[in-house]
Amino acid sequence: MAYFRYHGRSKDGKAKTGKINAESTQEARAFLRSEGVIAYDLQELNSFLYKDIHIGSQVKNRDFVLFLRQYATLIDAGISLVEATGILAEQSDNRYLKAALEHVKEELETGVPLTEAMEKFPKIFPELLVSMVHAGEVSGSLDDILENMASYYEKQYHLKQKITSSLAYPLAVGAISILVSIFLLVFIVPIFTDMFASFGEEIPVYTAVVLQISSLAQSYWWVIGLLSVFLYVIYHYLGKKTYFRTKFDRLKLKVPLFGKFLQKALIARMTQTLSSLLASSVPILQAISVTERVIGNQVFKQVLKDSQASLEEGESLAAPMKEHWAFPKMVTQMIAVGENSGALDRMLKKVDDFYQQELDEASDKLKSLIEPIMIVFLAVMVGAIVLAIIIPMFSIFENI
Template identity: 55%
Template structure:
């Protein structure tokens, strides 16, 4: 996603009548005016500079996961130490390096001075502050437990960050090796195979069918490389478009969960995130219906999202949260049984927390196993590709040597 801070040109006067001209970055025109008023300036002209030259554009997320966790941890520590909310925001805005977050905190501090609540001010920056965090802060403001909520959210997002790192570490290696395999194959077909093709042609000998196939593939790659690249881009584009459709995305998410080896790993990571989120919400006194609804919105996998929504409907009918989960293949007995026990004992948040810890440990073990299993498979795969191309060259070489 792109994150934009708009540049405004303004003309204003100081209290002594001195004319001031300048440029100011802000989220919108209203906030720009508020910021200028805070500087004791009397604004009589302000206009947006639409040129892309005056905009900061951030490709991808405007803040990294680890920076966001650090911000929450620092924010939680300051509030827990008894520092006033406004002072804490001003302290953080001065020491945070991330520009979008720093500017957002400056604007939030100005809005709080006007009497706007922290959650309401944060809600204006959805690309920086997730809905889950904003809702939890709103709950903390209403209950007077903002310090506890911030601490829980810092713990929660720290766990989520570690979870993402585990998933990323496990899946990055095969992706890198796969990309290397493609690049090596293209290199051999475009630069190495043609050298031997000319050599074979000069001898005029009939080539084995397998060698001829590789030579034809090499010639096609050289001649139509741009079509191959465009086709790759087109496939990626079509896939992204398909994932935007709920029905297609639901099927893709379901297939992903059933892929051998990788599917089990993805399943554990999803269940770990789901139980962590639901446990944190319930522990913060969020009503269970609202907690399940928020958790379903947090989940990116449509299969889990659908089951959670069915669980919410089950609760609305006065039935157990676990009934739809028991009927679905993705949810193991451990989760459904622990939820049932938690509901009957009134300690659902504690039971979910224990399940989250179990899956967190299992995910770490699964990550190590996945890497140890995939590594030799990928090495064999890469060796097979290179070996197949080299073999297509060596086979006719033996025939040529026999003629001399």
């Protein structure tokens, strides 16, 4: 996203000046028109000071699903694409979606296909949706495609929620453990440090180590902040490098407890995306290419690339998957059966349904397993510091 400075006039002739952020000049003009402003001067601000920092998605999943369902309903009711797009643009509360739909409507009015109009707003309309819309335009079943896409994104949202809810608890407890430990080291332990010094008693090595850590935490607390920022920057930088991203994604799949859960989630996402594309008559090579770009894991992405290459050479889609540790035998067998029977989309749908159920059960098991582990982790973190204070106190009281 970029910022644009505009000069224009409202419908009643009043001068309007200001800044807006948009994906492109076309989107900026479309948004201003939706606000009743005709811009006669629009300039992009390239300064770093105006760089847009956007956290999260521009359109909430719930709003996006609702938009797709309403679009499908309007088209199914016989309303033209131009009219349907205009109606949804008028009633949309999300300014990004509103501006995009305004521009799409204008493009449609000039005879541009819906697919081509949507492609200009990649952050609003995902590549998968654009591919499916193209299939719907070609087959004449755009309303069914949009309805299927609404269901798809709804399922993807629930899948993401399962992963988030399963990881939220351990991350929260881990963060609390670290914060409590830092609080004890910085504010509580120093009180006892002075007390131990006043008694002049020799303290155990373990206690001396904790006191030294406390002293360092007080003197160099800012180093912790700088180190955290540095590690985040390094992680963000390396995350853009394919080699390190692949290593990290592989490591995530190997982590005890979480690895298996993530593996199931990725298989569910892959099979659901592929089955949706194939069921909408998208060519299999294109379907694999789109799935590869939306899967979000380098390990699975590489296997999909290998599968695509295998198909191009006239071999099986399942062949590279059978040789990879990330794909269970049941999955590869179902895909192979689907290929041989000509019902690959239905087989992929069955695999997706199976793993959706598996994820529900795995999520519950993971939460019940993680809870006691994290409680023990919190107790050990805090208990280790408290123990370092209590041990020398027994010795001091014995000598009083």
